[in-house]
Amino acid sequence: MLAFILILISLTAVALWAAMTRSLLRSAICLAMMSSLLTMIMFMLRSPLAAVFELSVCAGLIPVLFISTISLTHPLTREEVLQHMKDRIRRFWYLPFIVVVVGVALNMISVVPRLALPLPEIEKDARTVLWNDRPIELLGQIMILLAGVFSVVILFKESGKDDR
Amino acid sequence: MIVNSLQLFWPFSLFTIMIFIVGLYCTLVTYNFIRALIGLEILMKAVTLSIIAVGYITNHAALAQSLVITMIVVEVVVIAVAVGVVLGMYRHTHSLDVRKNRELKD
Amino acid sequence: MLSLLIVVPFLSVIIFNLPFFNRGRGFIFWWSLLLFGAQAVLSFFLTIPSYATSFQLPGSMFKFGLMLDGLSILMLLCIGIVASLTLVVAASVHKDQRRKFNFINLLLFAVSGMNAVVLVADIFSLYVFIEITAVASYVLISFEKDLRAMSATFKYIVLSIVASVFMLLSIAILLLITGSTHFMAIHQALPRSEHTFLAMLAVGLFISGLSVKAGLVPFHAWLPDVYSHSSAAVSLFLAGIVSKILGVYALIRVVSFVFMPDASVDMVILSIGLLSIFIAALAALAQSDLKRMLAYSSISQVGYIMLGLGCATPLGMAAAAFHFFNHTIFKSLLFVNAAALELETGTTDMHRMGGLSKTMPVTGFTSVLASLSAAGVPPLAGFWSKLLIVIALWQTGHFAIAFAAILASVLTLSYLLAMQRMVFFGKLRQDLAHTHEAGFGLVLASIVLAFIVVAAGLFFPFILDVFILPVRFFVGG
Numbered sequence: 235m236l237a238f239i240l241i242l243i244s245l246t247a248v249a250l251w252a253a254m255t256r257s258l259l260r261s262a263i264c265l266a267m268m269s270s271l272l273t274m275i276m277f278m279l280r281s282p283l284a285a286v287f288e289l290s291v292c293a294g295l296i297p298v299l300f301i302s303t304i305s306l307t308h309p310l311t312r313e314e315v316l317q318h319m320k321d322r323i324r325r326f327w328y329l330p331f332i333v334v335v336v337g338v339a340l341n342m343i344s345v346v347p348r349l350a351l352p353l354p355e356i357e358k359d360a361r362t363v364l365w366n367d368r369p370i371e372l373l374g375q376i377m378i379l380l381a382g383v384f385s386v387v388i389l390f391k392e393s394g395k396d397d398r
Numbered sequence: 399m400i401v402n403s404l405q406l407f408w409p410f411s412l413f414t415i416m417i418f419i420v421g422l423y424c425t426l427v428t429y430n431f432i433r434a435l436i437g438l439e440i441l442m443k444a445v446t447l448s449i450i451a452v453g454y455i456t457n458h459a460a461l462a463q464s465l466v467i468t469m470i471v472v473e474v475v476v477i478a479v480a481v482g483v484v485l486g487m488y489r490h491t492h493s494l495d496v497r498k499n500r501e502l503k504d
Numbered sequence: 505m506l507s508l509l510i511v512v513p514f515l516s517v518i519i520f521n522l523p524f525f526n527r528g529r530g531f532i533f534w535w536s537l538l539l540f541g542a543q544a545v546l547s548f549f550l551t552i553p554s555y556a557t558s559f560q561l562p563g564s565m566f567k568f569g570l571m572l573d574g575l576s577i578l579m580l581l582c583i584g585i586v587a588s589l590t591l592v593v594a595a596s597v598h599k600d601q602r603r604k605f606n607f608i609n610l611l612l613f614a615v616s617g618m619n620a621v622v623l624v625a626d627i628f629s630l631y632v633f634i635e636i637t638a639v640a641s642y643v644l645i646s647f648e649k650d651l652r653a654m655s656a657t658f659k660y661i662v663l664s665i666v667a668s669v670f671m672l673l674s675i676a677i678l679l680l681i682t683g684s685t686h687f688m689a690i691h692q693a694l695p696r697s698e699h700t701f702l703a704m705l706a707v708g709l710f711i712s713g714l715s716v717k718a719g720l721v722p723f724h725a726w727l728p729d730v731y732s733h734s735s736a737a738v739s740l741f742l743a744g745i746v747s748k749i750l751g752v753y754a755l756i757r758v759v760s761f762v763f764m765p766d767a768s769v770d771m772v773i774l775s776i777g778l779l780s781i782f783i784a785a786l787a788a789l790a791q792s793d794l795k796r797m798l799a800y801s802s803i804s805q806v807g808y809i810m811l812g813l814g815c816a817t818p819l820g821m822a823a824a825a826f827h828f829f830n831h832t833i834f835k836s837l838l839f840v841n842a843a844a845l846e847l848e849t850g851t852t853d854m855h856r857m858g859g860l861s862k863t864m865p866v867t868g869f870t871s872v873l874a875s876l877s878a879a880g881v882p883p884l885a886g887f888w889s890k891l892l893i894v895i896a897l898w899q900t901g902h903f904a905i906a907f908a909a910i911l912a913s914v915l916t917l918s919y920l921l922a923m924q925r926m927v928f929f930g931k932l933r934q935d936l937a938h939t940h941e942a943g944f945g946l947v948l949a950s951i952v953l954a955f956i957v958v959a960a961g962l963f964f965p966f967i968l969d970v971f972i973l974p975v976r977f978f979v980g981g
Contacts, residue, residue, distance in 0.1 A: 242413040245447075249417050249440050253424035253433075261436050268443055275447065279454040284463040284470075288446065291470050296439065296477060303481050304432060307488050325427055332423075333416050340412050360463035370568045370624060371468045374632040377514055381613045381636055382475030384517070385643040388606050389482035418669075425662060438665045445672045452680045462679070465628055469672065472635045479642050480661045483654050490651040 238278065245271045250333065254326045262300040269293035283360045410451035417444040431484045431494045435477060442473050506570045506623055509580070513539060513616040517609050536608050537591055540615065544584025547577050571625040571687075578825055579622040579753055582832045585956075586744035587615045589836055589949050593843050594737035596945040607647065611741070614640035618749045627678065627762065628685045631671055634717070634750050638664055641746050645734045656729040663716055663726050670713035677706040687762050695764040707763050711755065711772065718751020720810065721780040724803050728787075731799035732852070736843030739795055743802050744836040752809055752828065759813060760821060770814045777810030778905060785915040789922070794842050794852045797923060798835070804916065805831045805878065808893055811909060815896040823892035830877065830885045830960065837874040837953040841867045844942035844950070845927065854923060859932030864941050868928040870954040875924055877957050879917035885960035 245268060252264035269292040276285035364372065421444060424437030446466055453462020484494070491498060516539070520532055590611060598604050617637035624630055646657040675685060681702055682693035694703055712723070719727035727747070731739050755773075763769065781804050788800035809831070812824030844867050845860070846852055861868030877886035890913060897906040941947060 239409060242409060245443075246413060246416050246420070249420045249443075252436060252440065253420055258430065258432050258436075261433060265436055265439055268440070272443055272447060276450050279450055280459050281450050281453065281463045281466070284450060284466040287467050287470050291474055292439075292443075295474060299478060299481055300432065300436070303485060306485065307432075307494055329420065329423055333419055336419060337412060337416050340415065358460040360460040360467070363460045364464040364467065368464055368626075368629070370570070370620070370626070370629050371464070371632055373510070373568070374620070374629065374636060375468055375471045377613070377616065378472055378475050378632070378636045378639060380514075380517070381617075381639050382478055384521075384609060384613070385475075385479050385639060386482050388610070388643055389479070389486060389646070391606075414673075418673075422666070425666070431658065434662055438662065438669075441666065441669045445669050445676065448673060448676045449679070452676045456680060456683055458679065458683060461685075465675075465679075465685070468628070468632055472632055475639060476635060476661070476665060479639055480658070480665075483642065483646055483657050483661065486646065486649055487651065487654045487658065490654070 238275070241271055241275055245275075246333065246337075250330050253329060254322075256322055258304045259301065262297045262304065265300070266293045266297040269296075281360075407451075407455055410448065414444050414448045414451075417441075417447070429496050431487070431496065434496075435480055435484070438480075439473075439477065442469075446470070506572055507568045509543065509619040509623065510616055513612040513619070517612045517616075520605075520609060532605060532608055533591065533595055536612060537588055539612075540584050540588040540591060542584075543619075544581055544588065547580040547584060569625050569686075570623045572623060575753075575756065575825060576622045578829060579749060580619065582829060583615060583618050583622070583745055583749065586741065586832060586836055587611065589744070589840065589953070590737050590741040592945040592949050593740055593840060596943040597735065597737055597843065597847060603647075607644070607737075610640050610644050610647075613637075614644070614741070614746065618745065621749055622753060625687050626685050627675055627687065627690065627758070630754060630757075631668065631675065634754065635668065637746060637750060638717075641742060644738045644741065645730055647738060648735050650733075652729075652733040653735075656726070656733045660726040660730050663723075667713040667716035667723075670709045670716075674706045674709035674713065677702055677709070681706070687757075690762050691764075694762075703764075704768075707766075707769060708772075710758060710763075711769070714751050714755045714758070715776060716751075717747065718755060718806060719747050719803055720751070720776050720806060721783045721803065724780070724784070727803060728796050728799045731802070732793055732796040736839070736846050739798075740836055740839040740843060743798065743839055744832055747802075748806070748828065748832065752806055755810075756813055756821070756824060756828075760816075765816055770816045773810055774814035774902065774905060777807040777814060778908060780804060780807030780810065781909070781912045782807075782915075785912055785919065788919045789915070792854055794845065794854050794923065794927070795839075797854075797919065798838055798842060801838075801878065801916070801920070802831075802835055804912070805835065808890065808909065811905065812893045812896060815900045815902075817896055817900060819892065819899065820896035823889060823896050826892060827886075827889035830889045830957075833953055833956050833960065834874040834877040834886060837870055837950060837957065838878075840946060840949045840953065841871045841874070844946045847942055847946070848940070854926045857927045857933070859928070859930045861928040862932050864928075866941060866947050866950060868924075870950040871928065872924060873954045873957055875917075875920035877961070878920055880913045881917070883961045885957055885964070888961065888964045 248264050248267050252261045255261055269288055273285045273289045421437045421440030425434045428434055449462050449466055453459045488494060594607050598607060614637050617633050620633040642657055642661055646654045678690055681697050681699055682690050697703060716723040731743055784800045784803035788797050791797035809824045809827050812820045812827060849857055877884040880886045880890040894906045894909055
C-alpha cells in the first residue's frame with residue numbers, strides 16, 4: 235500500500251515537472267518517466283500485458299516522436315529564452331499549490347469506500363478477451379493504424395523534406 | 399502483493415483527479431503547441447491509470463487491459479496526426495508560439 | 505453481412521494502395537460512388553430486422569457483435585447520401601489526380617468509421633470508431649495545407665482529445681459500477697446500482713464529451729473556424745454528416761439506450777439545446793462570411809435535435825431523428841451551393857456578392873428551397889420535423905420551450921433570407937458578370953437534394969410510417 239502511494243506521489247510530481255519546466259526536451263523526457271512509473275503501477279496491479287504496451291509505446295514511441303519534432307523546429311534565441319522564462323513562471327507558479335490544496339482538501343472528505351462491486355469475471359487472460367469477446371476492437375486497431383500511416387503520409391507529402 | 403482492493407479506490411481516484419488537473423492546466427495555459435500536446439498526453443496517462451485501477455478493484459483485470467491496449471494504439475495515432483499538423487503550421491510561420499499564430503491568422 | 509458495411513470501404517483503401525494498382529484511372533472514383541450510392545439505396549429498401557442481431561462472416565472465426573435497428577438504418581441512409589455528394593463535389597473541385605486519390609481514400613476511411621459507429625453495441629467500441637473517423641476528418645480539414653485550416657485543425661484536435669478523455673473517464677466509472685461496457689449490460693445494471701452520485705458523474709462526463717464533438721453550445725469553440733476554413737467539399741462532409749454522427753447520433757444512442765431515464769438529465773439536454781438554438785442563431789445574424797454563417801446555423805439546428813431528444817418520449821425521439829435527416833439534406837444543399845459560389849466567385853464574403861440569381865439560377869432556386877425548409881415553412885420537410893418537435897415538447901409540458909422553439913424559427917428565417925438577399929437578389933455586380941452556372945456535378949447534386957427536400961415534405965405520411973415510427977420502438981428500454 236505504501237509503495238502505491240509513493241509511486242503515485244512521484245507520478246504527480248513528475249507530471250508537475252513536465253508542465254512547469256521551461257525546456258521542451260525535458261518535458262518530453264518527463265513524459266517518458268511518467269510512462270515508466272505507470273508501467274510499474276500496472277505490474278503491481280496484475281496487468282502485465284498492458285504494462286508492456288505502455289512501456290514500449292508511450293515510453294518509447296511517443297517521446298521519440300516529440301523529440302524528433304522538437305529537434306526539427308528551431309530553438310529560441312538567448313533573450314527570448316529569458317523573457318520566456320519570466321513569462322512562464324508568472325503563469326505557472328501556482329500550479330503545484332493548486333494541486334496540493336485540491337489533494338489535501340479531497341483527502342479531508344475521506345469518502346468511505348462502500349462500493350457494491352459488480353460480479354467478478356471468470357479468470358481470463360487479456361488476450362482471450364481481446365480476440366474472442368472484442369474482435370471489433372481488433373478491426374478498429376488495424377483500421378486506425380492504417381488511417382494514421384495514411385494521414386501522416388498525406389500531411390508530409392508535398393514537403394520536399396523527408397522526415398520519417 | 400495482495401492489497402485490499404477496496405482501500406485502493408480512494409487514493410487512485412484522488413491522484414487521477416490531480417494528474418488530470420495538471421494536464422488540463424498545462425494544455426490550456428501554455429503558449430507552445432508542443433507543450434499543449436504534452437499536456438494532452440498527461441491527461442491520457444491519468445485516464446489509463448484510472449481504467450487499470452478500476453480493473454483491479456472490480457477483478458476485471460483482463461477487460462481493463464484490453465481496453466487500455468486499444469486506447470494506447472488510438473492515442474498514438476491521434477498524437478502522430480497532431481504532431482503532423484503542428485509541423486505543417488511550423489512550416490508556414492517558423493514558430494511554435496500560439497500568440498504569433500493568432501495574430502498572423504486574422 | 506453487416507460487417508461488410510465496415511470492411512468493404514476499408515479493404516478498398518488497402519487494395520487501392522497496393523503497389524501494382526494503377527491510380528490514374530477514374531476507376532477509384534466510380535467504385536467509391538457505387539459503394540456510397542449502394543449504401544444509400546440499400547438502407548432505403550431495407551426492412552427492419554429483429555431487435556438485436558449479431559452477424560457472422562461466413563466461415564470465419566470472428567463474431568462482431570453488431571446491432572442494427574431503425575435509428576441505425578436512418579443513419580446509414582444519411583451517410584450514404586452525404587458521402588456520395590461529397591465525392592461528386594470533390595471531383596468537381598479538385599482536378600489533380602493525386603490529390604483526388606488521397607481525398608477519396610480519406611473519405612473511404614471516414615465512411616468506414618462512421619458505418620461502424622452506427623452499428624456497434626458497446627461503449628468502448630463507440631469511442632474507438634469515433635476516433636477513427638475523427639483522425640480521417642483531421643486530415644481532410646487540413647487537406648489544403650494553408651495556415652488557417654491547420655490552426656483550426658489544431659484547435660479541433662485539442663478540444664476533441666479533451667472530450668475523449670472525458671468519455672474515457674466516464675467509461676472507467678461505468679466499468680466500476682456495472683462491470684461491463686456493453687450497451688445492454690449497462691442499461692440493465694445502471695438503474696439498480698446504489699451509487700447515484702457516481703452514476704450521475706459518469707452520465708454528465710459522457711454527455712459533456714459528446715457535446716464537444718457535436719459542437720453544441722457552450723462547447724462549440726472549434727466549429728465555426730473549422731467549417732469556414734476548410735475547403736468546400738470538406739465543409740459539406742463535416743457539416744452534413746461527420747460532426748452529426750460523432751456527436752449527435754452518439755448522444756441519441758447513449759442517452760436513450762444506455763443511460764437510465766432521468767428528469768435532471770433531460771433538463772440538462774433541453775437547456776443545452778435551447779442555448780444552442782438561440783446563441784448560434786444570434787451569432788449567425790452577425791456574420792458576413794457565408795460558410796461561417798452556415799456553421800452557426802448548423803449549431804442552431806442541432807439544438808433542435810437536442811430539444812426533441814430531451815423530451816424523452818417516443819414522439820420526441822422520432823421527431824429528433826426526422827429533424828436529423830432533414831438537417832442533413834438541407835444543410836448539405838446549402839453547403840453544395842456555397843461550394844458552387846466559392847468556385848465561381850472565388851470568395852465567401854457575402855458583401856462582395858450580389859444579384860447572382862441571374863447568372864446562377866439553379867443555385868439560387870435550390871438555395872431558397874433549402875432556406876425555407878430550414879426555417880420550417882410548409883409544405884417543405886423542415887416544417888414537419890419542427891412541428892413534431894413542438895408537439896412533443898407540448899405533450900411533456902414544456903410550454904415555454906415550445907414557444908421559444910417557434911420563436912427561433914423566425915430568427916432562422918431572418919438570417920437565411922438575409923443571406924439570400926445579399927447573395928442572390930439585387931443587382932448583379934460588375935465584377936461578377938463573368939460567372940456562370942457551376943459545373944455539372946454541383947448542379948446535379950443540388951437538384952437531387954432539392955428534390956429530396958420537396959419530396960420529403962410532400963410525401964410526409966409515407967416517410968413517417970416507414971422511417972420515423974420504427975425508431976420509437978427502441979426508446980425507453
